[in-house]
Amino acid sequence: MLLVGEAEAIVLNLVQPLGERDVEILDLLAAAGRILASPVAGKLDVPHWDNSAMDGYAVKYEDVKNASDSNPAVLEIKEEIPAGKQPQMTVQPGQAARIFTGSMMPLGADTVIMQEQTRRRDNLVEILVAPPAPGDFVRHRGEFYQAMTPLLQPGVRLAAADIAVLASAQATEVPVFRRPRVAIFSTGDELVGAGEPIGPGQLVDSNQYALAIAATAAGCEAVRLGIVKDDKRVLQEAMDRALKAADVVISTGGVSVGEYDYVEEIILNLGGTIHITSVAIKPGKPLTVATFPQKELPKAPPKLYFGLPGNPVSTLVTFWRFVAPALKKLSGLTSGWGPLFVPARTRQDLRTGGQRETYLWGKIHPSDTGWEFELAAGSHSSGNLINLAQTTGLAVVPVGQKAIAAGETVRVLLV
Structure with a gap:
């Protein structure tokens, strides 16, 4: 059983980004x-041309460099230049042009005086403040x-x-x-689709919906292939179809050690190589990661396969922790595709068994001193999807640690 960091490194090393x-x-x-x-x-x-950064007057710096409120520079206004219009004159010594933010600078002018530092009298303008240097409030071309x-x-x-x-x-x-294509299917005789009649012992397949939305949010095109029954032949046909339809395949269920868990056997039957079978993470221990060569394109990178556990919380936690970074790297991002952790002060006690790196879900809140983590109320069972709603962060309790007290700092995975 791999440590979480070891599994992450294997997954990301397997990913070859999209190419030319x-x-x-x-x-x-x-x-x-x-x-x-x-x-x-x-x-x-x-900018496409020299233009004014202010409403005011376009002038020659030499005319106004000594201006003050007690000794204003008096200039003759020769033109008004609205935004989007080409100036029609060249500013000469002793002259100014009325100009507006974004207006093209007239020839001969090298400085703009903001209108709040002027006083206008008919066709004359008094400059009451000297600019600090030539080019003040001028945005130059390029x-x-x-x-x-x-x-x-x-x-x-x-x-x-x-x-x-x-x-x-x-x-x-x-x-x-292009957007990477991600094929998604769920395995299990007990599953029915949302909106379908549900019989004794059956479960609604929420994983299809969660993974389709999560893959789309990661920048991919989701291809939903539905529910596949626990039959080796049917499952192998579905997996083969998924591999032909997409760059990445994600299945849920069938990766544990039960009598109807066929995924790993079928991966090998189809020529795949298994790199991960289990990770010391809670929830989400049974995680299968495999690659398949593209036989028709020998130089193309292998296709990725993720066999996620079927419990709905485990499905999303393992997606957020391992699959989402892989999809972002595959999409061509050169940075920012890794998981993002922040330190936060937990508002509640966090308790675990300590045997595996444990992820507890809840909400992350900004505060005056940094981030705070609010643990979701209720059971943190991998089958309890209900209190996963509105989750924005997963608090991480390291292997070997059984508790983090309220008020202490915890590492939180942003989701």
């Missing part, structure tokens, strides 16, 4: 949330970005600010990695 063959070109809006596949350069300098130089580097997930940056530089076609 997995790139598609999308327009700006469609690229939101996707992973950038190659460097992007813009077509325009930013000051923020020069056209055709790298704008964004590959391996980042494109968020709102990134899309705005690309739009401002007119980079309207964006190379991104």
